Amino acid sequence: MSIRLKLGVTVATLTFATVVLAQTPSTKPTRIRGDIVSLDGDVLKVHRRSGDTVSIELKPAVAVSAVKALQLSDIKPGSFVGTAATTGTDGKLTATEVLVFPESARGTGEGHYAWDLGPNSTMTNANVDTIVQGTSGRNLKLSxxxxxxxxTVPTNVPIVTFTPAARTDLTAGKKVFVVATPASQGTFVAQRVVVEKDGVAPPM
Structure with a gap:
């Protein structure tokens, strides 16, 4: 891979990660999760988990990425991760997915805030300080x-990192996660797209 191509992949990954998992008071994107119905020209139709089908415009420059699976052992002290989690009645966090950021995307969306993956869902983007083996998985101490x-990260929780994808991967039936802004008449304009590839669906 040439230096120029490597730089391009790094920049694209960093930009994608920033949009997908960053949350600021002034930026509240719509996150669309579901299955691809079709891609007709620049219009992606997605059947959402909520049961409705929405149309999303894909502008020429929109980035398309995917994720690849990692193992729990791939998370090391010093890794920068983004983890969606649920809060138990005891106040403890249990991960529902973990994204290990490329080093070039360290610091993306850093912090702890509400997330929309499910009831009592949060997102923590943080550095892994220590890892301790617990009774129900590994406990990550994050700062x-x-x-x-x-x-706590149970052994069955999906752990992923980013990998390149293209529009040709946007085929009917694949699961997709789209960060978009609302447009007119209930349509959306995509900012970033992450699509299922090689059997690995986006868990975020």
Whole structure:
């Protein structure tokens, strides 16, 4: 791979990660999760988990990425991760997915905030300080600017990192996660797209 291509992949990954998992008070994108119905020209139709089908415009420059599976053992002290989790009645966090960021995307969306993956869902983007083997998985002690917490990662939780994809991967039946902005008449404009590839669906 040439230096120029490597740089391009790095920049694309960083930009994609920033949009997908960053949450700021002034930026509240719509996150669309579901199955691809069709891609007709620049219009992607997605059947959402909520049961409705939406149309999403894909502008020429929109980035398309995928994820590849990792193992729990691939998470090391010093890794920068984004983990969606649920909060138990005891206040403890249990991960529902973990994204290991490429080093070039370290610091993306750093912090702990509400997420929309399910009831009592949160997202923590943070540095892994230590890893301790627990009774129900591995416990990650995380730190981020302004705070820290601990999340338990069960052995069956999907763990992924980013990998390149293209529009040709946007085929009917594949699962997709789209970060988009609302447009007119109930349609959307995609900012970023992550699509199922090689059997690995986006868990975020």
């Amino acid at each position: 981020y600017k302004g705070g820290n917490n601990e999340v």
